[in-house]
Amino acid sequence: MTAPRHPLLALALSLALALLCGCLSADEPAAAPVGGKVKVVASTVPLGTFSSMVGGDLVEVAVLVPPGASPHTFEPTPSKLAEVAEAELYIKNGAGLEIWMERMIQANRRMLVVDTSTGVELIETAGSSCHEKILTADPHIWLSPKNAMIIVEEICDGLVEVDPENAEAYRRNRDDYLLRLEELDRELESAFSGASRREFIVLHPAWSYFARDYALVQVAILEGDKEPGPRYLAEIVEVAREENLTTIFVDPNFSPKSAEIIAGEIGGRVVPLDPLAEDYIENMRAVSREIGRSLEG
Incomplete structure (x- = not known):
């Protein structure tokens, strides 16, 4: 028997034979459109x-x-x-x-x-x-x-x-x-369920939904996307000292200047959190670990 000359017919017959022989599994990714x-x-x-x-x-x-x-x-x-x-x-x-x-x-x-x-x-x-x-x-x-x-x-x-x-x-x-x-x-609900403190300080207020999910309180330095004035900076320093917060989380897409000023005033540290990382799940786990550490004091 000679092979079909039409390429589409040949492909169809090849796929049919593959299915009959069990060469293709239903668990394999579907073909492209x-x-x-x-x-x-x-x-x-x-x-x-x-x-x-x-x-x-x-x-x-x-x-x-x-x-x-x-x-x-x-x-x-x-x-x-x-x-x-x-x-x-x-x-x-x-x-x-x-x-x-x-x-x-x-x-x-x-x-x-x-x-x-x-x-x-x-x-x-x-x-x-x-x-x-x-x-x-x-x-x-x-x-x-x-x-x-x-x-x-x-x-x-x-x-x-x-x-x-x-x-x-x-x-x-x-x-x-x-x-x-x-x-x-x-995992994140379990990680924060026993936290004795709930406040964490961030440069850019990107973590409101995260905070809402796990009963946390986000304290933001930037007012929207604007740099804060001296009075607001002083208020954040006061909150940090009252709550014994020593970590300031920064967004890599924003200048860390304000965060560094506050960290200097409270003897704290500046830690980056990336809201736009490609590996979403692993990034959120890393974020959870860092925020969890900051709540421990």
């Missing part, structure tokens, strides 16, 4: 991680705000806009982080935009505009394993919508990652 991998653009590194965990080999993920850059001050470059122009799915934070979001939509009105803040109970923070105090949502929603589970669900729904043929694979990947996030959440 017929048209190629789904092109996904995520606003930040953590959202890119979540997208990769749900999408697996079926997606090609690009991150808009690169490692080491701050989403608060990011300006999209032409090359980043070109990535967005080719995307089928855009994963946005959705809690006010992407002040440049309209430019992304204009670059590609065909793509599906997933708002990962949908379903998250947002924390309001005080801000100011034209000398008037306003309330805005705290955008750091991903820094909470409980919120991360909601975000992963939203990403999965988006992938299923743009690539329904691989819905089962996306849902399987989602469920696997949700189990890991649930385990992380239990």
Whole structure:
């Protein structure tokens, strides 16, 4: 018998024989879509991680705000806009982080935009505009394993919508990652359940959702993204001394000057916490360990 001349027919017969012989397992990753991998653009590194965990080999993920850059001050470059122009799915934070979001939509009105803040109970923070105090949502929603589970669900729904043929694979990947996030959440609840103190000092107020999850109190140095005045610095020094707090946590994307001043006043130390690390679960474990140590005195 001669081999089929049509390459697609030959491929189909090869796959059929492989299945009959047990060469392909149902536990192996699903093949990429017929048209190629789904092109996904995520606003930040953590959202890119979540997208990769749900999408697996079926997606090609690009991150808009690169490692080491701050989403608060990011300006999209032409090359980043070109990535967005080719995307089928855009994963946005959705809690006010992407002040440049309209430019992304204009670059590609065909793509599906997933708002990962949908379903998250947002924390309001005080801000100011034209000398008037306003309330805005705290955008750091991903820094909470409980919120991360909601975000992963939203990403999965988006992938299923743009690539329904691989819905089962996306849902399987989602469920696997949700189990890991649930385990992380239990670990952190256990780690902080017996803490005798609850306050920790941070430079940038990124850890509000984390603090809410585990009944902690975040004391922030920066007022929004603004450097504090001398009076507020003095208040934080007083709180640190009263509560015997000797660790100041800093965000690598912000100047540590204010934190270093306070650390000098209280004889403390400055410790970095990265809110945008790529390995989300291990980073949150590391954050938990550092904050836990600071509560021990």
